[in-house]
Amino acid sequence: MDAILLQILNGLDKGAAYALIALGLTLIFGTLGVVNFAHGALFMLGAFCAVTVGKLVNYQVVTLDPTRTTPWGTPVEIRTPIVQEWFGDFGAFMVEYSVPLSILFAIPIMLLIGVIMERGLIQFFYKRPHADQILVTFGLAIVIQEIIKAQFGANPIPQAAPDLVAGSADIGVLLGFDPGTVVYPYWRIIYLLFSALLIGCVFAFLQFTTYGMVVRAGMADRETVGLLGINIQQRFTVVFGLAAVVAGLAGVMYTPILPPDYHMGMDFLVLSFVVVVVGGMGSLPGAVAAGLLLGVLQSFASMNEVKNILPGIDQIIIYLVAVVILLVRPRGLMGRKGVMES
C-alpha cells in the first residue's frame, strides 16, 4: 500500500510537467490549428529563465579580509552576492528564493517570446499543411536549442530549491504508515500544488472570463466569431502567448527537480505529444488527465516488481499506451468525436 502511494506521488510531479506542456500544445492546436513542435523548446526556455535569474542574483563581489588568514597565509576572501550588497537582507532573500522569483521574470519574457513566435512565424503557416507546420516548428526548436547551447553550454546547470523547502516530508506518518516509508521532497509537493494552481487558472480564464468565452467560441467556430466583428486573430495570438507562459512556468519550477540542459525540451516534447494524443487532440481536460495518468503509469512501470515480470516496460510504457489508444480509440480518452480521427 505504502509503495503504491509512493509511486503515485512520484509519478504525479513528472505527470504534472507533461500535463502543463500538453495543455499548451492543445490550446495552440485548438485555437490556431497548428502543431507546435517547438513547445518543448518553450519549456526549456522557461527553465533557462530560472538559470538566468539564478546567475544574475549570484554575481559576487570578492573582498579580502586582512584580519583573518587562511591556513596558507593569504587573506580570507569573502564572497557576497551583489544584490546582497545593494539591498541587504532583501538581497539575501532574492538569492535564497531565486527559483520562485524567476516566475515573475519568466511571465513577461515567455509572453513576449510566445507573441513574437506567433506573429513572426506561425501566422504564416495556418493555411499550410500540418507537415509544413511540424517541419518549421521543428527547425525553430533546433534553432532555440542551439542558441541556448551556445549561451549556456551543454552541461546541466543545477538550481537549488530554497533551503526552507529543501528537505523531504514524511507523508506516510500522516496517513498512519511506518515512518520513513513514504518520503516525498517538499519541492515536489510545491510543484504539484503550483501545477494545479496554474491549470486551474487557465481553465478559470477560459471558463469564467468574457475574454475566455470569446476564445472558446472562436475554437468552436472561428468564422462566425469573426463575422460578429471580433478580432479573433488577436485573441488567438494572446492564447499562444498564454500557452508559452504555461510551458515556461512549468520549466521554471521544474529546475530544482531536474537540472536544465539544452535538450530537455526535446525529451519532454515527444512525451507531451504522446500525452496530447492519448488525452485527445483538442481536449484540454483530456491533456491534463492523460499527462497525470501517463506520469503515474510510468512511475509504476519503473518499480522493480513490475520490471522483473516485464523487463524494459518502464522504457516503453508511454509509447505502448499511445499506440494502443490510437488503434482502439483514435480520438483519445476525452477527444470530441470527429476531431482529427482519420
Add this chain to the structure above:
Amino acid sequence: MSQNLGKIRSPLDMEPLAIEVHDVESASRSRSARNDLILICVFSAVVLASPWLLAPFGAAYPDLLQRFCIFGIFAIGFNIMFGLTGYLSFGHAAFLGIGSYAAVWSFKLLTMNVIPAVMFGVLCAGLFSALIGYVCLRRAGIYFSILTLAFAQMSYNLAYSVLTPITNGETGLQLTLNDSRVLDAASGIDPTSSLPVTNLFGMKMSGYPGFYLCAIVLIISFYISIRIFRSPFGMMLRGIKTNQNRMSYTGINTRPYLLAAFVVSGMYAGLAGSLMAVTDPLAGAERMQWTASGEVVLMTILGGAGTLLGPVLGAGVIKYFENIFSSFNAQTLHSAFSFLPDGLAEFMVTITHPFVGEGWHLTLGVLFMLIVIFLPGGLMEGAQRIGNMFSGSGGKSEAESPAEQTKPAE
C-alpha cells in the same frame, strides 16, 4: 457547403481527367524514357567521378564520400514515402539502426563478406517496417507522424536497455576476436590475431573500394527509385498524396499501396544502415534516436521532397557542410576574414562564430526554416525557378514537360 458538393461530384469528374492525363502520358512516354536514361547516365557519371569532381572542394576522401552515398540512399528511400505519398514519418532512423545491427550480427556470426550482411540488413529492416507500417498506417496526418515517432523511440529505448544482449547497449555492437563467423571458418579463412576487415569476395572494403561499393549501390537505388516514380504504382502513390478520398471513392484500397511504399522505404533505410556497418562495423543505438530521423527529413526537404534528385542533393549538401562548418574555429574564421579592415573583420568573426564548429546545428536549423518558409520545394524548386528566370517565361517550360518532374509544391 460548396466544398462538400465538390467532393461528392469528384468521382464523376475523374474520368475525363484520367483520360487527359493518360494522353499526355503516352505522348511523352518515349521522350520521358529517353530523359530518364540520360538522367541515370549523368547521375552515375557524376557519382563515380565524384572523387575527382569534389577534389577542389576538399571533400574527396573516401570516408566523406561514403557518407554522401549512404545518406543519399537513406534520403531516396525516405522520399519514396514522404515525397510520393505525403505521409511524414518521424521514425525512419529506427530502420537504419535495425539494418546496422543486423549487418554487424551477420559479420559476427556468418562471414565478413558484405553481400550476406547487406541482404540480412535489408531483410530485417523490411520485416520490421512491415510490422510497424501495418500498425502506423491505420492513421494518417499528424497521427501517423506521432505513431512512427513513438515506435522509433520505443526501439531506441529498448536497444539501450533491455535488448542489451543483442545490441550491446551503450557501448554499441562491435566485432570481437572470438566471434564464430561460421562461413568464414568453413571456407578455411584463418582467424587472424587482429580484427578482420569487411570484404567483398576478398577485396577489402576500406578506402576507395568501400566508396565504390556504396556508389554502385547508390546508383542502383536511384535507378529503382526512378522506376518507382514512373510506374503505375508511383502514380497511385501520388494520387494518394493529392487526394486520398478521391482514390477511395474510385474503389481503390489505398492501404496496401501505402504499406508497400513504407516497406520499400524502410528497406532503403536498412540498406543505408547495413552499408554504414560495412564501412565501419560498429552499430550504436544513437543511430535510432528521433533526431536522426529528423536529419533525414531535413535532407529530403532541403533537396526537394517528391523530386528524384532532390534527396541525394540534400543529403550531399548537409553532409558536406556539416563536415566543412563543424571543422571551422575562431582561428580559421580570422584568417578567412583577414582581407577586411581590422574592426570589420573582428565584427564578422563575432557574428559568424556561433554558426560554425560546435554551432553547426544552428546553421542547419536556420537554413531549414528558411527553406520551409520560402522554398517549400527545396533546392530543386530553387534551381527550377532560376532556370525559368533564364529561359524567359516561367509557364512555357512547365508546359513543355508536364510529365517529366513532379511539381515540388504540390
